[in-house]
Amino acid sequence: MGTSIKKISSNMEDYLEAIALLQKEKGIARVSDIGRLLQVKKPSVTAALSTLAKSNLILHERYRIVELTKEGQRIAGDVQERHDMVFKFLSGILEIDEKTAQADACKIEHSISPITFDRLTKFIHFVEIGLNGGSPQWLKSFKHYLKTGKRLSCKMRQVALDKN
Amino acid sequence: MGTSIKKISSNMEDYLEAIALLQKEKGIARVSDIGRLLQVKKPSVTAALSTLAKSNLILHERYRIVELTKEGQRIAGDVQERHDMVFKFLSGILEIDEKTAQADACKIEHSISPITFDRLTKFIHFVEIGLNGGSPQWLKSFKHYLKTGKRLSCKMRQVALDKN
DNA sequence: TAAATATGTTAGACTCATCTAACATATACT
DNA sequence: AGTATATGTTAGATGAGTCTAACATATTTA
Numbered sequence: 333m334g335t336s337i338k339k340i341s342s343n344m345e346d347y348l349e350a351i352a353l354l355q356k357e358k359g360i361a362r363v364s365d366i367g368r369l370l371q372v373k374k375p376s377v378t379a380a381l382s383t384l385a386k387s388n389l390i391l392h393e394r395y396r397i398v399e400l401t402k403e404g405q406r407i408a409g410d411v412q413e414r415h416d417m418v419f420k421f422l423s424g425i426l427e428i429d430e431k432t433a434q435a436d437a438c439k440i441e442h443s444i445s446p447i448t449f450d451r452l453t454k455f456i457h458f459v460e461i462g463l464n465g466g467s468p469q470w471l472k473s474f475k476h477y478l479k480t481g482k483r484l485s486c487k488m489r490q491v492a493l494d495k496n
Numbered sequence: 497m498g499t500s501i502k503k504i505s506s507n508m509e510d511y512l513e514a515i516a517l518l519q520k521e522k523g524i525a526r527v528s529d530i531g532r533l534l535q536v537k538k539p540s541v542t543a544a545l546s547t548l549a550k551s552n553l554i555l556h557e558r559y560r561i562v563e564l565t566k567e568g569q570r571i572a573g574d575v576q577e578r579h580d581m582v583f584k585f586l587s588g589i590l591e592i593d594e595k596t597a598q599a600d601a602c603k604i605e606h607s608i609s610p611i612t613f614d615r616l617t618k619f620i621h622f623v624e625i626g627l628n629g630g631s632p633q634w635l636k637s638f639k640h641y642l643k644t645g646k647r648l649s650c651k652m653r654q655v656a657l658d659k660n
Numbered sequence: 661t662a663a664a665t666a667t668g669t670t671a672g673a674c675t676c677a678t679c680t681a682a683c684a685t686a687t688a689c690t
Numbered sequence: 691a692g693t694a695t696a697t698g699t700t701a702g703a704t705g706a707g708t709c710t711a712a713c714a715t716a717t718t719t720a
Contacts, residue, residue, distance in 0.1 A: 343706080363669090364666085364668080379707075395669080435609065436607060436609050439607035440604055442603075536679090547677095
């Protein structure tokens with residue numbers, strides 16, 4: 333089998349993610365753009381690419397643009413999915429501001445197991461469906477709790493939630 | 497001020513956490529025990545301790561046991577709190593098995609911002625209080641959804657949830 | 661097309677965290 | 691007390707990831 337199953341570091345995941353993003357946004361991924369995106373200098377990118385190429389996750393000829401292999405795409409996609417799910421949870425449920433949520437998601441995306449990803453996905457799905465297609469009552473109640481520090485009693489609910 | 501505000505690495509956070517745990521569990525923290533706990537060899541521990549001592553997070557004399565400074569205690573406590581909160585969320589809400597939840601929490605504990613910690617805390621508090629002291633209906637409903645893949649209609653609820 | 665500019669690479673150094681092998685100190689036991 | 695065993699440290703190497711300075715190639719443009 334061509335696919336050696338060795339674990340890849342968080343940093344390398346970041347590079348793959350950046351490459352995928354650039355390909356999607358600009359069509360191609362170049363060393364400088366990767367560096368700009370990840371806030372590292374070009375030689376660091378070159379070094380990383382060399383590592384990724386050895387692991388058959390990218391294709392890269394000297395002085396040329398970078399391409400993801402099938403396996404590279406797969407990993408980049410997985411990381412993206414984890415990122416998006418965590419971000420959705422942080423911003424959509426915990427009501428964390430976008431910047432912070434993105435920053436945290438960028439780190440947490442490297443730390444969650446397949447099981448946790450699966451459950452988080454289901455949780456978000458559960459919330460999104462809600463009771464009748466809208467966001468469920470309890471979530472509204474939680475968001476009110478975040479704003480006021482107070483739970484709503486049953487009767488208060490209808491009233492208070494209209495402002496939201 | 498004696499307190500220099502430099503950021504500490506995930507690894508150093510782990511060492512502080514381990515030291516705090518050992519102090520709590522066994523009264524004292526020794527190099528070997530720290531190594532055993534973190535799965536690293538003794539010289540790695542010695543090296544780490546030297547770093548932590550330079551940052552005034554621990555007190556350590558050659559060949560003696562390790563003590564946390566005030567600041568060291570504070571950081572260790574923060575990491576612990578983050579760990580516990582994440583673990584609670586993963587195991588108590590997402591129903592992830594203990595081993596996986598612990599493993600994930602051990603990584604995520606280094607990645608969440610104060611804001612996220614705050615919101616997660618409030619979320620768990622919100623859930624724990626529930627509607628009437630018990631766990632809220634929606635959580636039971638979510639857990640049922642995890643088991644069966646199906647949402648409960650309003651009428652199904654009482655029936656199905658008794659088995660749980 | 662030839663020079664100017666943008667982009668990419670190499671070489672070499674640094675930090676962090678780890679290891680093994682060899683050595684030093686402390687503790688426990690007879 | 692003096693030796694055997696636990697425990698801790700030093701020295702030196704390694705690997706990952708980063709940097710700067712200098713160089714090489716490609717691309718743009720006059």
